[in-house]
Amino acid sequence: xxxxxxxxxxxxxxxxxxxxxxxxxxxxxxxxMSGNVRVNNINTASAVSDFSDSQLLLGxxxxxxxxxxxxxxxxxxxxxxxxxxxxxxxNHVFLKLENQKNVFKIGRSTTQTILGQFPTLRDDDAIQFxxxxxxxxxxxxxQDNQYGNVIEYSHIFKQRYWLTIHGENFTNLSAPExxxxxxxxxxxxxxxxxxxxxxxxxxxRIGVSYNSxxxxxxxxxxxxxxxxxxxxxxxxxxxxxxxxxxxxxxxxIYNVGFSEIKNIFNYHDYVRTPSFSTFGTIRxxxxxxxxxxxxxxVGFGYKSFSEVKGSEQILAIANVFYRLGENFDVGFQYxxxxxxxxxxxLFGKEQHRFQFTLVYxxxxxxxxxxxxxxxxxxxxxNYIK
Amino acid sequence: xxxxxxxxxxxxxxxxxxxxxxxxxxxxxxxxxxxxFPTSLPFSKKGEWKEFELNIGISEHELAPxxxxxxxxxxxxxxxxxxxxxxxxxxxxKFKNNTELNHTIHWxxxxxxxxxxxxxxxxxxxxxxxxxxIYEFVAEPYGTHFYHCHWGTLLHxxxxxFGSIIIxxxxxPIKKAFPYEREYTLVYSAHDVNFVRRELxxxxxxxxxxxxxxxxxxxxxxxxxxxxxxxELLNSIENGYQPPYLxxxxxxxxxxxxxxxxxxxxxxxxxxxxxxxxGEKIRVxxxxxxxxxxxLHLHGHDFWMVCDxxxxxxxxxxxxTVSLSPGKTYDIIIEGTNRGIWTFHDHDTSRVTNNGLYPxxxxxxxxYEDLPMEERMxxxxxxxxxxxxxxxxxxxxxxx
Numbered sequence: 001x002x003x004x005x006x007x008x009x010x011x012x013x014x015x016x017x018x019x020x021x022x023x024x025x026x027x028x029x030x031x032x033m034s035g036n037v038r039v040n041n042i043n044t045a046s047a048v049s050d051f052s053d054s055q056l057l058l059g060x061x062x063x064x065x066x067x068x069x070x071x072x073x074x075x076x077x078x079x080x081x082x083x084x085x086x087x088x089x090x091n092h093v094f095l096k097l098e099n100q101k102n103v104f105k106i107g108r109s110t111t112q113t114i115l116g117q118f119p120t121l122r123d124d125d126a127i128q129f130x131x132x133x134x135x136x137x138x139x140x141x142x143q144d145n146q147y148g149n150v151i152e153y154s155h156i157f158k159q160r161y162w163l164t165i166h167g168e169n170f171t172n173l174s175a176p177e178x179x180x181x182x183x184x185x186x187x188x189x190x191x192x193x194x195x196x197x198x199x200x201x202x203x204x205r206i207g208v209s210y211n212s213x214x215x216x217x218x219x220x221x222x223x224x225x226x227x228x229x230x231x232x233x234x235x236x237x238x239x240x241x242x243x244x245x246x247x248x249x250x251x252x253i254y255n256v257g258f259s260e261i262k263n264i265f266n267y268h269d270y271v272r273t274p275s276f277s278t279f280g281t282i283r284x285x286x287x288x289x290x291x292x293x294x295x296x297x298v299g300f301g302y303k304s305f306s307e308v309k310g311s312e313q314i315l316a317i318a319n320v321f322y323r324l325g326e327n328f329d330v331g332f333q334y335x336x337x338x339x340x341x342x343x344x345x346l347f348g349k350e351q352h353r354f355q356f357t358l359v360y361x362x363x364x365x366x367x368x369x370x371x372x373x374x375x376x377x378x379x380x381x382n383y384i385k
Numbered sequence: 386x387x388x389x390x391x392x393x394x395x396x397x398x399x400x401x402x403x404x405x406x407x408x409x410x411x412x413x414x415x416x417x418x419x420x421x422f423p424t425s426l427p428f429s430k431k432g433e434w435k436e437f438e439l440n441i442g443i444s445e446h447e448l449a450p451x452x453x454x455x456x457x458x459x460x461x462x463x464x465x466x467x468x469x470x471x472x473x474x475x476x477x478x479k480f481k482n483n484t485e486l487n488h489t490i491h492w493x494x495x496x497x498x499x500x501x502x503x504x505x506x507x508x509x510x511x512x513x514x515x516x517x518x519i520y521e522f523v524a525e526p527y528g529t530h531f532y533h534c535h536w537g538t539l540l541h542x543x544x545x546x547f548g549s550i551i552i553x554x555x556x557x558p559i560k561k562a563f564p565y566e567r568e569y570t571l572v573y574s575a576h577d578v579n580f581v582r583r584e585l586x587x588x589x590x591x592x593x594x595x596x597x598x599x600x601x602x603x604x605x606x607x608x609x610x611x612x613x614x615x616x617e618l619l620n621s622i623e624n625g626y627q628p629p630y631l632x633x634x635x636x637x638x639x640x641x642x643x644x645x646x647x648x649x650x651x652x653x654x655x656x657x658x659x660x661x662x663x664g665e666k667i668r669v670x671x672x673x674x675x676x677x678x679x680x681l682h683l684h685g686h687d688f689w690m691v692c693d694x695x696x697x698x699x700x701x702x703x704x705x706t707v708s709l710s711p712g713k714t715y716d717i718i719i720e721g722t723n724r725g726i727w728t729f730h731d732h733d734t735s736r737v738t739n740n741g742l743y744p745x746x747x748x749x750x751x752x753y754e755d756l757p758m759e760e761r762m763x764x765x766x767x768x769x770x771x772x773x774x775x776x777x778x779x780x781x782x783x784x785x
Contacts, residue, residue, distance in 0.1 A: 195586070198593040242594035243603070289608060289627070289634070290591060325633055371582055376589040377455045381443040384453050 024368055026059035028075075030361040032122060034333075040351035050355075052080045053122040057092060063370055064097075067385035071096040073109075083141035091147045100373055100383050103154040111148045112166050112187055115207050115233040115251060119283045119297040121319055121333045121357055129279040129301030129315050132229045132253050135213050136172035136182065139267035144171045149179060159379055162189045162207075170213070185211035187231075193374040198242055205235040205249075215272070217258055227272060228256040243287055250280035262307050264342040277303035279315070296320040311341030321359070329359045409658070409726075410754060410761065421649055421657035423549050423570050426466035433475050434521070437468055440481040441488055441534075443585075446545065448645055449652045449739055454578050455585060456545035457484065457534070463650035464572045464674065465548025468532070472554045474524040479517060485592045487511035487536045490520060492550065493712065494530035494695055497522035503535045506611075511536050514596055527554045528695020529670040529714045531572065539676070540584045543576045543641065545650065547674035558697045559668065563689060563718040568668035569659055571648050573709060573747055574675035575736070577641035643677055646736040646746030653737065653748040659729065662755050665721040673709040679736060682706040683719065683751065684727040692716035706732060719751065725760070727751040 031054045036047045055077035064070050075092030079085040094107025113132040120126055124142035127133075137144035149169040154162055167184040189207025197204070209231040217225040232252050239246040257274030264270050281299035285292060301315035319333035333355045339347040371378050378384065408414050428435040444458040459465025470476055482488050489512055491503035501520050505511040512518040534546035549570050595609060607626045612618040618628075627633050648656050661667050668691075673679060687703040694714055707715055730737050730748040739745030 195590060196593075198590075198597060200597070242597060243608075289629075290594060368579055368583060371586070375582075375586045376593075377443070377582065377586055380589075381455055382445045384445060384455065 021062055022367055023060040023062040024370070025366040026057070026061065026364070027366065028057040028059070028361075028363040030055050030359070032357060032359050034121065034355040034357035037354040038351060040348065040353075047081075052078055053124070054078050055091065068097055068099045069370070071098070073107075077143075079141055079143055083143065085141050085143060089143050089147075091143065094150070098373070100378075100385070101156045103152075103156070105150065105152045107149065108147060109150050109152075110146060111150060111168050111170070111183075112152070112164065112185060112209055112211065113145055113231075115187065115189065115209055115231055116205055116235060116249065118249060118251075118279065118281050118299065119295065119319070120281075120299065120317060121331065121355060121359075125333070125335060126279050126299065126301050126315055126317060128313060129277045129303055130251055130253075132211050132231060132255070133271045134170045135215050135227045135268075135271045136170050136174065137267075137271075138173050139270070148183075151181070156373070159373075160190055160192060162187070162191055164188075181214075183211060183213045185209060189233075193379060195374050195376050196379065197237070198240065200237070200240045202237055202240070203234075204237050204247060205233065208232050219260075227258070230254045230256070238282070242290075245285040245287065246283065247285075248280065248282045250278065252276065252278040257307070259307055264305065264308050264311060264346060266346065270343070270346060273305050273307050275303055275305045277301065277313075281317075291323070291326070293323050294321070305341075308342055311343050313340070313343060313347075314338040327360055327362050329361075331355075331357045331359060333357065409752060410756070415660065418658050418660070421651060421655070423464055423467035423572065423649060424462070425469050426460070428470075431477065434477040435470055435474050436477045436479065438479045438481070439465065439490070440483050441546065442483040444545075446650065447655070448576075448578075448647060448650070449655050449745065452645075452652070452739070454576070454581060456581075457486075457488075457541055457585075458545050459548055463545035463647075464574075465532070465546070467548060467570060468550040470524040470550075470552055472524055472527045472552050476520075476522055476524050478520040480512060480520060481517045482512045482514055485514045485596065486541075486588055487513055487592070488541065488546070489518070489535045490532050491535035492520070492522065492530070492532050494526075494528070494714070495522060495550065495552075496525045505536050513599070514592070524552045526695060527552050527557075528692055528697070529570075529672065529716050530695050531672045531674055531714065533674055537588065539641065540581065540588065542674060543574060543643070543676065544581050544585060545574075547572060547574065549670065549672055551670065552695070559691050559716065559718070562701065563666050563668070563691065565666040565668050565718065567660070567665070568670065569657075570670045570672070571657075571749075572650075572672045572674050573679050574647050574650070574673075575643035575677040576645045576647065576675075577643045578645055580639075580641035641676070643675070644738075644740050646675075646677070646679075646731065646738070648747045648749055652739050653745045656747065656749040658749065659719070659751045660754050661719060661721045661751060663721045663724050663753060667719050667721075669717050669719060671707070671709055671715045671717065673711050673713050676711055677736065678711070678733070679709045679747065680706055680732040681709055681729065681747075682732040683729045685723045685725060686719060686727065686751075689718040689720070690715060691718050721753065724753045724756060726753065726756065 034050045036050050055075060057073060057075035059071055059073040061069060061071040072095050073092050076088045076090045079089045090108060092109050094105055094109040097104045114130055118130055127142045127145060131145045134145045150166060152164060152166040154164040156162055165186045167181040169179050169181055170183055172178055172182060187207055187209035191205050192201055211229050213227040215225060215227045235247060235249040238248050255275045258272045259274055261269050261273040264273060279299060279301040281297050283295065283297035286294040297319055299317040303313040305311045316336045319331060321329045321331035323329050335353045338350040426437050428437045439459050441457055441459055444456055444461050445453050446456040446458060446463050447453050456463050480490055489503040489505050489509060500508050501522050502508040530550045532548055532550050534541040549572055606612050607621055610629055629635060645652055683705055687705050689701045690704055691698055691701045692715065709715060727750065728748060729751050737744050737746040737748045
């Protein structure tokens with residue numbers, strides 16, 4: 001029956017039709033409490049209760065006309081002590097527009113300085129190895145590398161190929177009042193949607209990314225002044241088994257850097273001198289009753305500096321988490337880091353860190369009213385706009 | 386907007402939303418309307434058996450213009466095709482599962498052998514992904530019945546897994562008492578479309594895991610929540626197993642709250658018309674394949690209640706409202722005694738809504754084909770807005 005052959009009398013319903021459309025509400029929270037014991041010659045104290053990286057996210061989402069969806073997200077986290085960020089750091093304040101094949105995001109959010117996530121207790125546990133570091137930061141906090149004011153567009157081809165271009169305003173300590181874009185980049189990734197993880201593909205994710213920071217480089221002008229780095233990542237489902245799941249994730253970051261920096265005297269030099277870092281983890285996940293039950297992983301990182309002979313960093317990390325109940329885990333993590341050569345003066349020689357932790361994490365959707373791009377129904381049985 | 390226009394809009398608002406094709410009486414409209422009733426499933430004759438083929442798959446289905454959902458659809462339609470046989474026929478239904486979920490078919494109201502009753506783990510194993518199951522039974526008793534999935538029934542039925550099965554008799558007592566030429570099947574259902582979407586996704590996700598494990602011979606009672614007996618279940622609980630209904634594994638009950646109400650898989654304004662002529666009798670077969678009670682009321686007529694669950698009533702009686710509870714079927718005879726266009730709808734008016742907005746849901750109309758030209762609605766929005774066409778409109782007495 002064609003619409004032009006019918007008469008629709010839809011009047012007098014204004015009070016209903018113009019009512020506020022209530023959005024989907026997403027509430028996500030993560031509480032991470034750890035007791036940290038450090039054995040080291042690095043000047044950082046042990047802590048009886050470290051709640052950094054605990055965070056709360058609140059998202060609102062609704063359908064727009066013409067098959068688009070809009071989302072608004074607010075979130076904050078508790079940063080590390082001595083981070084100079086205050087008691088609370090607002091890590092997410094953004095708006096997102098998306099349809100089946102396009103995503104546009106603007107606001108404060110995660111930056112494209114890492115591809116995917118690693119199975120560490122906190123996201124920043126291996127930050128010197130698995131994040132492209134913000135050259136405008138003084139290194140006092142990790143949030144400078146993880147979050148920024150972003151403008152980002154992604155196009156998705158054939159459900160799994162993500163082409164992203166982005167620009168960022170990273171926190172710039174030398175110009176804190178400047179909110180212009182000071183970085184841009186792009187990435188291309190193949191990502192198997194989470195809902196299809198049991199389709200037993202070996203390749204879960206592979207991608208490359210390019211970032212360019214608008215730095216000042218004495219003696220250079222134009223594009224040559226910028227600091228550039230290239231990221232590459234691969235995640236393999238070594239054993240894509242629903243009960244005993246094993247995956248391997250590796251990421252490498254080549255910081256093209258400034259070859260004239262031959263010494264690392266401070267953090268400024270550290271992030272600008274050419275370097276190559278790699279970080280990889282292998283994770284075993286035991287799922288009982290179709291839910292995660294025990295997870296353990298080991299990871300290794302290595303970072304070398306081609307222009308600073310004899311300087312390198314080594315990282316080893318291992319953890320285990322045991323699920324006490326839905327959403328609640330108890331865990332232990334050990335991390336060893338060694339800084340050699342000129343890095344010893346900057347970061348200290350080495351550190352053994354032991355963390356005993358409790359983690360409570362939730363991600364709940366209220367007033368759910370439409371499906372997302374990566375649901376099995378939309379992926380495998382025609383996408384409903 | 387001037388005062389006159391305001392009054393006209395307000396008047397329309399009181400009557401609600403009315404939607405009729407301008408060519409309600411045209412051949413094309415009637416032809417299109419036929420598609421809003423279940424199509425009869427063809428069969429092939431294999432010896433003394435009438436053999437039907439049913440499959441189940443996941444389809445995109447439109448409830449009302451622009452409102453689409455994913456459904457479980459027999460042979461790609463909601464409701465599934467109508468199986469129409471003669472009393473005493475030997476019926477064979479080859480059922481193929483083309484989804485990644487488990488299913489069965491229960492023959493509601495049919496005297497099937499108990500092994501053909503379609504109750505998983507009681508009368509048969511579930512029909513697993515890509516499996517086929519053959520149901521065989523003799524078509525008894527006479528009357529209006531239906532079939533539906535009996536696996537994950539709450540989800541699968543409101544996802545669309547239902548259809549009518551009509552067992553005819555050469556010596557039809559209803560046709561004798563109320564001679565009729567035309568008949569209509571109306572299958573009612575109710576859908577919490579958010580529940581359907583969420584749970585289908587969850588079940589598809591789980592079944593990807595479970596199918597993999599089953600293929601590898603790694604069935605696990607606790608993982609599948611499937612125990613051979615109560616003792617086995619209690620032993621597992623003793624050893625730390627948490628049944629999925631506990632709050633440690635599931636938030637407090639979020640039972641589905643239907644927000645779409647359908648007749649033959651469609652909500653108003655996509656619902657079918659029942660055509661009738663003055664002096665004609667039509668038979669309407671009412672089937673409730675959903676979870677809600679429907680209090681169906683016909684304007685301007687008293688209809689005859691003639692069958693209850695397919696069973697002919699020894700003494701038909703007249704009503705203008707019938708309560709059709711879940712699982713129930715009624716046959717009614719409508720006599721063309723009051724020419725016009727009459728609504729036939731659920732008098733629990735919360736069910737004549739779409740996503741909470743009235744009118745919608747299972748609202749449909751009885752249309753007299755011999756309505757004189759001067760009484761037929763040919764007005765259009767613009768005419769009404771201009772104050773030209775109001776008098777041409779039939780009075781559609783909606784209840785709100």
